[in-house]
Amino acid sequence: MVSEIIPVLSKIMEHKLNGTNYFNWSKIFQIYLRSIDKDVHLTNDPPINEKKQVWLRDDAKLFLQIWNSIDSE
Template sequence: MNKITDVKLNGSNFLGWSKTIIVHLRSIDKDDHLDSGPPTDDVKDDTRRAWLRDDAKLLVQIRNSIEPDILSLVNHCEFVKELIDYLTFLYSEHTNISRIYSVCKSFHRGEQHDKNATAYVMEFNKVYEELNSLLPLSGDIKAMQKQREQIAVMSFLTGLRPEFDAFKNQLLSE
């Protein structure tokens, strides 16, 4: 197999794309490559060589499932874990304020337009899942407080008139 999925990572589809990659690795019993790097030198040479070979095959398949402009950002990654960790840092960090803003805006201003009810519900659920991924439930009071502050900022920014777009863009780029 040359690639894991026909849907290439373009940045905005990271949540669905990463789920596909994870499920695929789990289905072939290679999800350990998500949790650990290469075996240390004290591991038997054959075991280490087999792990490195498997990881290289998976790395090529995953890289073939990524858009070229994003590939240039991850050329330094040599192992599956390193690649997935870096992509997670780039595209799903909970501190990614501009992505949280975009998802909150879609969530709070969702409109059916000319979609049928099923398509609208599916689109709404997709946005809802991404919002939950960006702002997960937590028992940590400080994390909850930070999330509430982020939601308040998103609500404020969403309500601003168009003449404040420059201000809004400046805040979102920080």
């Protein structure tokens, strides 16, 4: 399964968000999140139960992936 995810993540890292490519970048990122079953992090709030801590940890990891896919120049 990891071998299936790596090409999508590599594509995101190759084509960082730079101000002119938002539409394509966002679509690729949405597909990536869907492929790892984490697309609910784009639209849902954290659960209010024992799963909240896991959700918040996953959300932080996804935030870092998004942050690292933005061109800083």
